[in-house]
Every structure is written in structure tokens, then in C-alpha cells.
Amino acid sequence: MTHQPLLPRPGSGRRAAGVLLAAATLLGAALPASAARAEPATGPDAAAAARTPRYLDPRLPTAERVRDLLGRMTLEEKIGQMTQAERGSVDADPTRIAALNLGSLLSGGGSTPTPNTPAAWADMVDGYQRQALTTRLHIPLLYGVDSVHGHGNLAGATVFPHNIGMGATRDPGLVAEEEHITATETRATGPQWVFAPCVCVTRDERWGRAYESFGENPALVSRMTTAVDGFQGTRRSDLARPDRVLATVKHFAGDGDTTYGTSTTGDYRIDRGVTVTSHRRFDAVDLAPYVTAVQAHHVGSIMPSYSSVQWTDVPGSGPVRMSASKELLTDVLKRKIGFDGFLISDWDAITELPGDFATQVRTSVNAGMDMFMQPYDAPQFEQALSAEVQAGRVPMSRIDDAVSRILRAKFDLGLFEHPYTDRTNIDSVGSSAHRAVARRAVAESQVLLKNDHHALPLAPSQRIYVAGVNADDLGNQAGGWTLTWQGQSGNTAFPGTTILQGIRNAAPNVTYSADAAAPTTGYDVGIVVIGETPYAEGLGDVGVGGHTLELSTTDRANIDRVCSAISTCIVLDVAGRPQIVTGQLPAADAFVMSWLPGSEGDGVADVLFGKRPFTGRLPVTWPRSEAQEPINIGDPQYDPLFPYGFGLTTRGRTTSAQLG
Template sequence: MRRPRSRSTDVRQQHPAALLLAAAALVVTAIPASSAVAEPGASATALSGTRPYLDSRLPVKQRVVDLLGRMTLAEKVGQMTQAERGSVESDQTQITSLALGSLLSGGGSVPTPNTPEAWADMVDGYQSHALASRLRIPILYGVDSVHGHGNLVGATIFPHNIGMGATRDTALVREAAHITATETRATGPQWVFAPCVCVTRDERWGRSYESFGEDPRLVTRMTTAVEGLQGRSTKDLARNDRVLATVKHYAGDGDTTYGTSTTGDYIIDRGITKTSHKRFAEIDLAPYVTAVQVHDVGSVMPSYSSVQWTDVPGSEPIRMSAHKELLTDVLKQKIGFDGFLISDWDAITELPGDFATQVRTSVNAGMDMFMQPYNAPQFIQALTAEVQAGRVKMSRIDDAVSRILKAKFELGLFEHPYTDRSHIDTIGSAAHRAVARRAVAESQVLLKNDGKALPLKSSQRLYVAGVNANDLGNQAGGWTVTWQGQSGNTAFPGTTILQGIRKTAKNVTYSADASAPTAGHDVGVVVIGETPYAEGVGDVGVGGHTLNLSATDKANIDRVCSAIRTCVVLDVAGRTQIVTDQLPKTDAFVMSWLPGSEGDGVADVLFGKRPFTGRLPVSWPRSETQEPINVGDRNYNPLFPYGYGLTTG
């Protein structure tokens, strides 16, 4: 899920899907409302008698057909609509009157106080209004649990996907996702906009840390995250420790061409993927095939970005939200996706034409549910008019609604619409944080270790420098409590890298700016890196972002590494940074990525409690101009190749 940015790309005549299909095969009116509001804990069956769609003994398909046959057009269009909670908070009866199918919390959209109990109470309150509608269809509540239940203060915050990709540990990815599902569903939401299975091909992209890596084979392996969230089969979805997963952003968002638009904006985010059908299938589409055919993912979120075919003469860029070839012909028909498509945040407004044209274009392309955070009534009015005018067929509406209802039945929402809080005490528990700590340790990539500088000894006198050594917000990155994330140690609980070091080392001096005296220390540990950012805002070329180290980080390396005999540098960042000139000044260099809430995991490998085993999930460039650089490129000459990583015993 995203926040809106203004940009448009022409959507022209769509092209036949034949080439891509072959390539993919290689990759394998007002609504009557009840005056009664259901009480939490009451089952829909008890409220509504013996209607077949409420009989959990019947097959899901039969229940869907029965319910669909009872619905008005207004009720169907309502099910296709998702609103942000903030748009209905002051008048929650809109959930009933509009028959909304879903609500979401955008990044930083949280209850007050931001506690597990308040979350559950909030979601249940919204649910009570959904159950007051004529057919009492429960809502789906969605949230961005992209590295843990990140909006919730106190949740377990795992490393972002780029770090998880460095672990190469598919079982660990599954386990982390299961913990995320448990903590999320215990607070109300039954649906998460995760995992991101994009393949990042240019580290200048501000969302590269949301990717597991640059190699589609690695990203495909990491789709075990879907299983961690949903369970091993759709029968697991109704469990109180599972959620509906969303693979995103379909497809090619990590493979866009870097450059500037006519207005001077950098367009790597929401940009254009210029590619052939064969290459698109091999690079960008591959993880989705596995997510659908192996893990039976329940929902897919199309990207803001566009695709322009290089093997089709005269091809123009087509936004994914309008791409019938890729949404319907390929994803639904060829690959066999039987879940539903959810648009990204207000994504259809970036299509050409007036709003009615945007709605018509996207729904006819295959979009099933529309994330219209603050204009749900306008969307409902527009889509209803398009159907009544015959420009959108009722069969397309019925297909979309059937897919949405299928998910709700499989999640058991008709039987148990309210939050099962059985696992609420496990949120941020020691057991969950232990898994996150292990994930942090496994994600650390040792790139240089001259003279066996690592592992450190607890008896050594350590000089630690750099703001990122003692900043939880910086080590968690974006999508943590707020959309863009925030620096500092007050937003959520956790352990900084410095705190982890101090739990083991007996003698530690910390100086954020390396201004404290360095004499008398055995080892200098300099922690460099980035401050938080998320989509678009983090693109290189936007807001001063660059892959180059800051002047402060360079100065800290110079001061400490020139004064202390042994110098270790840790890079806390969401992507590779240019360290070519600084690397010779160091004895050891570690890529720590964005480890999340458990800085103890970094200390574990620094002191040899766990071995270094992480390997680069992306190629490390020598200079910013070398991007994009990816394994398999002609004349491949990175500073560190894809898969590189030293180990310790």
C-alpha cells in the first residue's frame, strides 16, 4: 500500500498477450440496513437464520453463489470498495449505508492509544457496522504488516525483506511471517499487504529494501512468506494465527528505468518497465507464478508502474492498473490466480481520463477491489453508473465480488467476524523477539575481515561512533509506526546496536560524532548508514537521496579508523551504499541492512555468539553510476558480487 503522488503515463491500445503467455509458460442504489448492531462474539448464523450462505458446512463455492444471488448492484459495488478508516471514523454508519467491503489503516493510521487492545476494539467497532447491513457481510480489514505488524507500537519488528533475503533461510522467512500473522490478527486485521515479491534491479529505487533481492530465483524461494502468513492451505485461513496475504506489486515495479520526466521528477518509482515478454516472464513475473501456483496466495496488488513491451512495435506504456493483458489474460487465466486483485492507494487516479473512465478502464482490465481511501462514495457512484450504462458488464462485477466473498468465507469471517484475542499476549513476546533476533544475526553480511578483526572479544576496549549505533528508528527504517518511519528511540520498544554491544562488552565508549578521545581503545566500531524513508521519497535524486555516504559518515570513518588500530564499520541502510574509497581504511566491514527492533542480533555476530552466514542478495556497485548492476550482466564488475559473504566459525 502506498501514499499518492502525482504523475501520469499514457494508457494506449493494449497488445495481444500471446507472447507473454508463451513466456510465462516457461516460468512454469441505497441499501436497507438493520437497526440492530451485532454484539461482538455473536455469530452471523445466529443473527440471520438458515440462509445457505451462512451454513459453514456447505462448500465455499456454493455459499458464494447463494450470497451473490441475494445481492443488489449497490451491495456488490460496495463489496468492491475499500476506504481508509480515517474517512469513516467520524460517521461509521457509512460502513453500513455503503455496504463497504473493506477498510484499511494506511501507514501511521492508528487508534489512540496505539495498543493491541485499542486496535481490536477499533476493528470490532467497524465490524459491528458492517454486520448491521441487510446481508450482514463482514468487512475485511487490511494493514501493511511488511516487516512485522509495523503500525502497532510494541509489535515484533523484523528486518526488512532485503535483510531476510540475505539470510537465504526460507524456513526463517516462513516463521517470521507466521509471527507477523499471529500478532496482526490478534489485534483485528485479517488481511496484510505483504509480502512484497518484487525483484529489485536498481538500488536507486527507494523501495529496494522491500525486495528480497535482485535474482528472481531468490525472490521466488522467499515466497514461503505467503505460507507463513496464510498457512499451508486455505483451510488454515480461518485460524486465529493466520491472515490473508497479498503479493505485490504486480509486476515489474523493481525493474523500472531510471530517469527524469518532463517535469524533472525522478521516475524510478511508479516508472516504466521497458522489457520484452520473455524477459518480463523470467525476471519480474516468476515469483508471482510460485506465489499463486504453489502457495495459493489470496490477493495480489498491482503496481503503480507501467510496462512497455520492447518486442511489440509501437508499444506504449500501460499502467498496471489498466493492463488487461497482464491482470486478466496472464495472471487470472494463464497462471490460474483465483483470489482477488486490490488496487494500490488511489492508484486508478493515475490513469488517463476522467474518474469514470479511470474506474471503467481498471475494472474491465480485471481489478476486483479498489483502494479509494478518501473517495469511496464517489467511486461507488461512478462504478454503479458505468454498470447501469452497460460500459461495465454485470458478469465482471459478479466475478470480482465472488472472488472477494470467497476470501471472506475462507477466513471464517461469517462465523467469527470479531477479533479472536487469544494471542494478544504474545505480541512482542520474548519468544517472538528471539526469532527476530535470530533473523537479524542471519541477515548480517560480512564483506571484509582482515586480520580476523571479527569476532570481537568481550574484554576489548571498544570505541563506538555514529548516530546509527544508537537509533531504533534508523535501524527499523520506513513502514514502522508511521509511513516514512522516523529517527529516534521513543516511537517503539526495542534494542539498539549499541545496547546490544554493551550487554557483552565490558568497556565501551560511545560518541555519536566521534568527538570523544580515542586513546586507550582496542577496537573502533563505526556505524554508518541511512535515515528512514519509504516509497518515492527515498528514490535517489529525490530530496537529496544518494547512494553515497554522508559527509558525517565519511568523517567518522576517517577519525576512528585513523586513530584506532582495529576498525570495524557497520552499514545500517536499506540498500547498498558507495564505500569504494572508505573500504581500504577499514579492517572489517559489515552490511547490517535495516535490522528492526532487535539490535542484539547484530551484537551476536560481532562477538561470535552466532557465526556470520549472510550473503548479498544484490550486487554491490563501485559507484552510483554503475547502477543498475545485476548478476548475469555483460561486463559484470561490482565491488562485491551477488551472493558474496564471508563466514566465521
């Protein structure tokens, strides 16, 4: 896409720069970032410019600017940079941003301005930024959001397929293009930092975050780390552009490889569980994508997992939470792999560590954590860390290392020169051009698993009967992390095209019956859309929150009714992971895994009607029964319903198998 030049930021023109320059000089304080953008001054302004701190000189190397700024900071100011709060904790009194010297804010899932529009987002973030710039050193704020399949908190943003569907495309270039669009839409509305992409390797589909993974094969996930380039660009200087954001690979490491078992609350739990493994296997399966993300793509931040690791090759080893593992955060990630960005903890993650709060803070900082997501207890965190440093239990060198990493990101993002939102691309949010890329991603993600009797592609002239709630529900086809943390069913929350609408756009003679209760006579083709309703994280774990790999009673009944009554029957599965369809598969002439396609149901119709060929391949193994989990390519006695990499391709009326 064509990139337009930067527009002036609010309050950053030459007149504003001169006013801020004079004010900073009178206060004896460092100059705000916008002042450094002014043209060479004369008269009184020239004398003031001569006293401009070196960290505000954009001509200097970033490392030198970081050193200069770090040398001017108090302990309280440094600890503030290590603290991230949820916007809800400061919204009623934004002056708390300056009072706490906060380095960062975030919007959790569903945390949005009112109204939830691009302009309101930009105004909100700029308002918080103005507060940050009132501090003594005028250090700008870094604002983070979970843009995991588009700018998901924003109503009207382009909603892409979740990562599991993108893994099915086997298209790293498309993944980078998707994330470039997401970066453009995110930064145009204020946030400069995204908690994405997830490069976990999912090894058990009972895990409630399986759809956030590109797949079960670490080689495939590593290929898809091109997502980092889509977000950040390929050069460090790209980060300052209005179409780029700082990326975060997560959740380091092994969160998709945890052991399924009973939690302390007595229910079955795999999210936030324990990865029981050897160092060698951990390196090969769980760590590999992070090595690629760091060494090939230079990702700017990494989020450690809630999960723990227990080494099978260390006698007497017990589980160690990732947020407490100096071995993995510092010795492996920072020193051995060479990660020079900063680590951000997950939501309130350190409170799951052993000990009291002071012990939790001390343990995680000393392990190597740099910034702490403390949504609603930022003051307590800052007080605890300050006391630990003053008591000598956290060395000042560790604080300086953490703050240096955070400041480097802010300089690279150009926030000291351009602290406010560049709205150049704000009109591109949810644009037809962006949605066209999402539609193509949907089409490439579809995996054709069965196609007897040339059932697909369909002809527009055929009389078509469509059944199933998921055929006409945008919320269900978008899944979790869409407007809210858990996502939500329904068609009113965001613009898009349901699968049913896509089918109707392709064919004139379509009847829809959500429960398959309407008469089925007189139709050439029946399409049954089955699948899941939205969920996120542990609420999607099998045995928790009512979710399971088994089909619902309603879905099974719809398949039985439609496929027994109409001569050609096609089943589409809209879900974040494989479901158990062994008993229903014989009834269908064609079976398509549609994953969680997002806002563009037309992309599903494109392959159903042959406008685009089926090319997708399974990024995970499809089990015959839930009892087979965990099942992954390379396992002994590997006997799935469909193997990893399987997918039928179509070219006109010709269907062929592929595996890989």
C-alpha cells in the first residue's frame, strides 16, 4: 500500500514548540518532545535550544539518548516506566498518570472509549498522553492493546481470521500483510503497541487458547513469525511510521504444551498449566518460534506466559512459573538468544507467584521482567518495588536495564518527537481495501477435508438450503477477543458479512432455517453450519465453561435432518479447533473446516462456489475422539481422523489431495 507523509501532531507545530520551549526553560525542566521538532531558533529561543537535553536531540543515536535520559531519572521515575495500568484505573482521574509517572497504559478486552469510534480512540489516547507529558522529564506514554486478529477492541476495525486459520493458509506473506493492516488501523487510532502475535505451539486442542496458535508444528509457527514484520516493519526506523506498531510475541514459552489435568480448584485445566518437558524438547518444540522472532525479525517486546515449566531432565525439579524463571527470561532469552527488547508481564501475572506481594515483585524483577501489567494496583506495585530496591533486594542495575529497554522502544517509535496520534490513516479503518485482504485470508484458510461426488464447488443456479446458527452469526464466526475479551454472539456489534450473506451474495435461490425446522424438499444442496460459540483462555478449556470438542446436540440433529433429506449435503465447521465429527462425517458429501473467519463471510462463499480454489491445509492434527488428545504429527501409533497438513485442493471440478 502507499504510505502518506506524517501529518502534524496536535500541539506540535512550530508555534506550539516555541511556547513549550519557553515554558520548559522557565521551569528548568527537560523539553517536551515536540520542542525538538522546531526549526532552528534565533534570539532567546536559541539560548533555550542550546540547553536542550541530549535525550531530546533526534540526531543522536538512540543508545546515547537513553543513557542521557536514564541519568536524569529518579528511582520513582524509573519505577513508573516499569509500570503499566489499565485505562479504567485512571480514567476518572487522569492526573494519576503523572502522579505515578506511569510509563504505559493498556485497554484490556472490552475497555473502550464512548463512543467506540476511531476518532474517540485517538482522542482518548491523546488525552492520556497530555497527562504523561506534564511530568518533569516529559517522557511519553506507551499505549498497548490486544490486536490479535485485527484491532479487536474497536467497532468497525477489520476482523481477520484467528491465527489457527492463518496457519491453514501456509502463507507467511499474507500473515505479514494482515498484520500490516492491523498495525495501520491500530496506530491511526492511538495505540502504538500490540500484544500480538501469539507464537505459541498448540499441542493439545483441549486448550482454550488453541485458536490463538498458528499450529502444532514449531516449523510452521516459526514461518508465520513474519507477523512481526507486518507489525513493526523490517527496519528499526520503520517503527516511527504511522502504519507500524511495536509487536509482542507471546506467551513465552510452552503455554500451548501444558499437561491436561486437575487444577487446584478441582476442575480440568490446561490454560496456565505446567509444561512437563526436557530442555532438549522444550528448545525444539516450544522455544523455536521465539528464536526466529528475535533473531530474524527483531521483535520489540515479549510477554511471558502464566504457565510453568517442570524439567524432566533435572532430578527433583518442581514447576517454576515463567514470570519467576531467571533461567528462561534472562539466561536463555536475553543472553543466549539475544533478545534486546523488553519483557511485559501478562495481566496481573505476578500475583500467581508464591509468597506475599513484595516477594512476587522482587522475584519477577530479578528474574528479568521489565514492565509489569498491574491493571488496578499500580500504586501498590510501585511502592513495593521501591521498597525492595531501597532494601537492596533488587539491584539498581536490574532497574536500569529494564528502564533502558523500555525507553529504547519509545525512542524507536518516535514518541519523543511525535507523542500524539498521527491520524493520517484513520479513514482506512475497516476500509473496503482492508476487508478485501481479510476476505482473501478467509478463502485461503478454508480446509476441504471431504469432497465426494464433486459436491464442491457449487453452482450459483442450484437451489440451496442453509441450516445452523453459525451460518448467520458474526460474533460466532469472529470468536473471542472481538470487542470484548470473551467475544459475543450476534450480528449487531461490528460490521461484516456472515457466511449466509456470503452464500446469498453468490446464489439467488437460498433458504435459511437456523434449526433446520423448515421443509427440506425441493433443494439441490443442503449446507449445515456447525461449530462453537465464542470463548477465550481457560473458559474454553474442555471441561470448563461448558465447552467440549464434541458437537452440540443441536449441531448433530441439524446434520442428521438435512443430510438425510437432501441429496447433496455440505457441512461447514466454524470453530477455533477441530471438533469430534467421526460419527457425522459419513453423512456429509463435503466437509469444510472454516475456523473462525472473522468479519468476511464472503471469503467462505468464494471457495464454496469456485471463485477461489480450496488450498488450505490442517495446521493441527484432527482427532478421531477426544480421548486421542494430545495427538500431534510424529507421535508413535499416529492414527488421526485427518493428519496434520491434510487438505483437498480444487481446480474447477477436479479435486486432489495434499499433505504437508
